[in-house]
Amino acid sequence: MTHLLREGPSSPTTLARNERVTSQAVAAHLANLEARDLVSRSRDPRDGRKVVVTISSPGRSALRAREGVVVDSLTRALQELTRSERKALSDAAPLLALLADRL
Template sequence: MTLAQDLRLAVGRFARRLRQLYADGDDNLSFLELAVLQRLERTGAASPGGLAGQENVTSAAIAPVLRRLDEQGFISRTPDPADGRRAVVTINPSGRTALRTREAASITRIHDALETLTADERRRLADVIPLLEKVTAQL
């Protein structure tokens, strides 16, 4: 296989496993639901359409995600001050708690997996991260 194929397979497996780890929580949040919570945490309030664009999904796909997050009490919706017909979505304290809990669980699992590597293997892996970021930026 070529380097491109090997990289695609390895990163794909890693990404799928991360999605599985995120889906293992008690709240049964989907990967997209978690991604929306993370985006709201990082960037602040957003419109549903803005969230759809940022997550590269359609408005029709984001609507049930926001409805579920709202039903679980993880987000708040308020009228847009600039246009009362639109809503603005924000993460609330319950959403932040769910996000932190899920993040901690996944980071712990990754940390435990990294502990199975030698110190040299961990250093080599750390050296690859900037390269992965550079390749990702070019895709």
Template sequence: MTDAPAILSASSAQTARELRVLVSRLRRRFLEASDNAELTPSQLSVLSRLKNGDATASEIAAAERVRPQAIATHLAILSDRGFVLRRTDPKDGRRQLVSLSPAGRELIAGRRRAGQEWLTTALEEKYTEAERQTLLAALELLERLGPQ
């Protein structure tokens, strides 16, 4: 790991601020564009975690960085609403595995489709082809910020 330079450029600081604000605004807009089924952001986050497969309540709590009691409350609501299923872990009968139900999978997929449709339409309406190509080039540069 390399040490950060002692003095950061003004352009780096400005870009970081503006990018953080933009990402926050886009995230809110994605949430507005999708059907949240009247679920809280925390409940939606739990559902999103389960899209990659089964997990225990304690695994979800650790990933979400919350107490297991909080996850238990969310899971009870999600189960009552038919978005998650629980079953005994075949490897350890003392644990329960939680997974997305078909309704939960459809909710997640529908939210993703709605966000994609909103963004595609917005890009088509607000930007020229040349501007969209510039955005694609900028995204290639921003990709370096992600995990390697």
């Protein structure tokens, strides 16, 4: 859902490629998300043979709530680090960002 929030509507094929999973895995996951009203699927207006997936308003809310929990957990974990550990992590941040971009 994060991809849909950041990038906008997408095809299931694109979602599978971005997540590095099979189309079948994405289809099963989308069915679950759609049943929970977190995403919607519709026909591509430019090519009626294709499907477009869009995050719903409840999906946006659920994603923001989850991100808030993650941020709170990360904040608590960082506060438990020593000053030198936080400095080492800060120094490593550019390399970690580079690594994340390559994944």
